[in-house]
Amino acid sequence: MQTQTAKRVPAKDTAGAPQIVGYLGAAALVIAAAWFGLAMRGVTVAPAPEANPDATPLQVMLGYYRWQVTTLPQERVYTSIAIAGFLCLAVAAVFIRDLLGRDRALSRSARCLSAPVPPRGYPGVSWNSGATAPSA
Numbered sequence: 001m002q003t004q005t006a007k008r009v010p011a012k013d014t015a016g017a018p019q020i021v022g023y024l025g026a027a028a029l030v031i032a033a034a035w036f037g038l039a040m041r042g043v044t045v046a047p048a049p050e051a052n053p054d055a056t057p058l059q060v061m062l063g064y065y066r067w068q069v070t071t072l073p074q075e076r077v078y079t080s081i082a083i084a085g086f087l088c089l090a091v092a093a094v095f096i097r098d099l100l101g102r103d104r105a106l107s108r109s110a111r112c113l114s115a116p117v118p119p120r121g122y123p124g125v126s127w128n129s130g131a132t133a134p135s136a
Contacts, residue, residue: 017095018091018092018095018096018099019092021088021089021091021092021095022088022089022092022096024085024088025084025085025086025087025088025089025091025092026085026089027085028081028082028084028085028088029082029085029086029089031078031081031085032078032079032081032082032085033082035074035077035078035081036078039071039074039075039078044074045070045071045074046067046070048064048067049063049064049067051063051064
């Protein structure tokens with residue numbers, strides 16, 4: 001007589017890379033949002049100059065633009081971080097779509113909701129409102 005024992009086998013983790021990329025993208029967006037908030041509150045940049053009541057409009061504008069030029073490097077950095085975060089989330093979405101299967105109902109409905117112009121010519125639900133005009 002033989003005895004068999006049941007042993008728990010750990011499931012294969014198929015979402016390793018998409019999960020890491022998704023977390024990196026979400027973290028990048030949080031960092032960019034926090035940096036943007038700090039910049040808008042004047043924590044990471046100098047506050048905007050106050051207009052002198054005796055100054056001409058040209059002098060006020062020149063002072064403001066000189067200040068604004070000093071904020072542009074930080075703006076480029078947090079915008080670049082946000083773009084990188086979005087790209088990470090887009091890559092994770094492609095991986096997850098492949099894990100779910102392209103022909104499943106969830107994948108098909110997500111594709112329809114994100115398509116700028118579906119084949120029928122009706123605008124889809126998309127953040128890119130400029131690309132949702134129906135084709136004539």
